[in-house]
Amino acid sequence: MKRLLYLNPFRSLYGRIFLWFWCTTIAMIVGAVWIMQSIAPSVDYLPMDDKQHFMLESIERALQRQVARSRGEDTLKDILERTGQRGKLMVFLLEPQTKEFTLRGPMPHLPNEKPFLDLIGSANPLRIVTPFGDMFGPVTTRISGTDYLLFAGRPRPMGFSGELRHRPPLLLIFLVLLISATLCSLIAWSLVKPIKQLQVASKRMAGGALSSRVGSASHRGDEIGRLGRDFNHMAEQIETLLNGQKRLLADISHELRSPLTRMQLAIGIAQQQESSNDTKSNEQALARIEKEAHQMESMVAQVLMLSRLDNNARVSQKQAMSFDTLLTGLLADCEFEANSQGKTLVVDIEADATINADEDLLASGIENVLRNAVKYAQRNVTFTLKVKEADVNIAICDDGKGIPESDLENIFQPFYRVSSARERDSGGIGLGLAIASRAIAAHKGKISAHNQVKGGLCVHICLPIIV
Numbered sequence: 001m002k003r004l005l006y007l008n009p010f011r012s013l014y015g016r017i018f019l020w021f022w023c024t025t026i027a028m029i030v031g032a033v034w035i036m037q038s039i040a041p042s043v044d045y046l047p048m049d050d051k052q053h054f055m056l057e058s059i060e061r062a063l064q065r066q067v068a069r070s071r072g073e074d075t076l077k078d079i080l081e082r083t084g085q086r087g088k089l090m091v092f093l094l095e096p097q098t099k100e101f102t103l104r105g106p107m108p109h110l111p112n113e114k115p116f117l118d119l120i121g122s123a124n125p126l127r128i129v130t131p132f133g134d135m136f137g138p139v140t141t142r143i144s145g146t147d148y149l150l151f152a153g154r155p156r157p158m159g160f161s162g163e164l165r166h167r168p169p170l171l172l173i174f175l176v177l178l179i180s181a182t183l184c185s186l187i188a189w190s191l192v193k194p195i196k197q198l199q200v201a202s203k204r205m206a207g208g209a210l211s212s213r214v215g216s217a218s219h220r221g222d223e224i225g226r227l228g229r230d231f232n233h234m235a236e237q238i239e240t241l242l243n244g245q246k247r248l249l250a251d252i253s254h255e256l257r258s259p260l261t262r263m264q265l266a267i268g269i270a271q272q273q274e275s276s277n278d279t280k281s282n283e284q285a286l287a288r289i290e291k292e293a294h295q296m297e298s299m300v301a302q303v304l305m306l307s308r309l310d311n312n313a314r315v316s317q318k319q320a321m322s323f324d325t326l327l328t329g330l331l332a333d334c335e336f337e338a339n340s341q342g343k344t345l346v347v348d349i350e351a352d353a354t355i356n357a358d359e360d361l362l363a364s365g366i367e368n369v370l371r372n373a374v375k376y377a378q379r380n381v382t383f384t385l386k387v388k389e390a391d392v393n394i395a396i397c398d399d400g401k402g403i404p405e406s407d408l409e410n411i412f413q414p415f416y417r418v419s420s421a422r423e424r425d426s427g428g429i430g431l432g433l434a435i436a437s438r439a440i441a442a443h444k445g446k447i448s449a450h451n452q453v454k455g456g457l458c459v460h461i462c463l464p465i466i467v
Contacts, residue, residue: 017191021184029176043115046127052136056125059083059091059152060141067143076143077104090155093148094138096120102148116151132156193217194224198231210239247414259292266292305364305435317358318443320466323385323392324352330363331383334370343377345370349385353392353465357443362463365439368432369396369447369459376400376457392465397458402451411449412437433459 048056066079076093081104084091092103094116101110110116111132119126119138128135128151135153142148194217204212213235218228270285327349335345355362373381377398384395403411410416415430440447445463452458 018184018188021187022181025180025184026177029180043112044129045115046129048125048127048136052127053125056136056139056150056152059089060139060150063091063141063143063150076102080104084152088154089152090133090135091150091152093141093143093150094120095146095148116149120149128153191224194220194228198228201231201235205235205238210235210242259296263289263292317360318356319359320354320356321359322352322354323349326355326357326359326363327366327385330367330370334367334374334381337371338374338377338381341374342379343374344380345374346380346382348382351387353387355392355443355463355465357463361439362443365436366394366396366461368436369461372432373398373400373457373459378456387465390464392463394461394463395458396461397452397456399452399454399456402455402457403449405451408449408451412447 063079063083066074066083070079080091080093080102090103092101092110094101099117099120101113101116103110112130115128115130116135116138119128122138125137125139128137133153133155135151137151137153138149140147141150194214197214197217201212201214213232214228218225218232220228266285266288270289331345331347335347338345370381370383373396377400380399382395382397384397386393407416412433413430414434416434437447440461440463443463445461447459447461449457449459
């Protein structure tokens with residue numbers, strides 16, 4: 001029973017498309033044939049002139065002579081063919097009793113027998129104008145004891161379509177069905193093939209092949225092509241996200257290993273000094289444990305924030321606020337930190353502006369960039385804010401050593417630190433700029449970095465404002 005259901009064409013897209021196209025094609029062909037037959041030229045019966053009467057009588061006499069000469073050695077069809085060859089005419093006979101036609105020559109079959117059958121019993125011969133020739137007759141003639149009606153005329157060439165119409169009906173129906181089925185099958189396959197590619201790619205991806213993509217189907221210009229390109233984009237995003245999570249887990253494991261190792265060493269030192277009652281050494285070991293614990297707590301908090309930003313899990317708390325409100329406390333804290341290190345923070349705010357923002361999130365992002373600049377600056381850090389049309393542009397620059405050009409595109413990735421700043425004491429854990437990038441993106445902004453000609457790094461932030 002299941003196999004029968006599987007063979008049901010309506011259970012597959014290919015079967016439904018094929019049947020709909022095929023049925024539509026057959027209906028169109030049937031309709032076209034019906035219309036052609038409806039508007040087909042009618043048969044006209046006209047009086048014969050003297051010349052045609054004379055020609056018909058001459059043909060009848062010639063036919064009788066051919067019959068007499070053959071003495072039964074030739075068939076009637078051969079005699080008719082020889083009789084018509086002289087005048088390049090078509091000569092054929094109709095037996096009134098059986099309504100059978102006997103003919104041979106340029107037209108082995110009559111396309112339409114009805115115009116001639118209607119003349120059985122006609123008293124006078126007529127001119128018969130048909131789509132396939134100009135005929136005249138009948139005249140009664142007797143051959144081998146049988147009465148026949150004699151017709152003659154000049155056939156018109158009908159071409160391929162005309163010849164095709166005179167083939168057996170079943171053959172024509174078979175040819176029509178075969179051609180239409182082939183064409184409809186090709187059309188249906190052209191539609192289903194790219195969907196099959198999409199199905200195969202999705203199955204491979206579900207099986208763990210994250211690099212699986214739709215091939216040629218994505219190059220089409222129709223809706224299926226757009227679907228293929230959307231699938232490829234989705235697959236690329238998923239691959240990037242999952243690879244990022246794997247890399248994040250690996251980096252977290254690596255970053256946690258160092259403080260845990262130092263904590264274990266500190267605990268070991270404290271245990272060794274416990275028996276000697278060395279209070280100072282114990283205090284140093286406990287201070288080291290506390291420092292590493294705070295470091296781990298800070299890193300876990302940053303990782304959680306980064307994860308929430310990547311997965312859009314943070315609850316939005318956006319509200320309209322001015323940059324003056326957002327930056328006043330932040331700039332004061334960073335200026336104090338810079339001064340404590342013997343560095344200077346220069347602030348240049350061209351004009352205030354209003355933004356729809358999550359205050360804590362956006363402030364955290366800008367603060368991470370500022371603290372990063374203060375950390376790596378030699379002496380000076382500049383903070384510039386300019387309003388341009390519907391955007392605000394923020395530039396945070398330092399006069400440090402800068403970053404190798406090959407690393408500029410990667411500094412906003414989690415746990416990324418340039419080779420010259422790999423140590424935690426100088427380079428941090430590599431999450432500050434990653435959080436800043438996600439925070440800016442959450443506000444539909446853009447962030448980028450470049451090295452200054454005179455040295456140092458500049459980070460540019462562009463945010464949309466309320467006009």
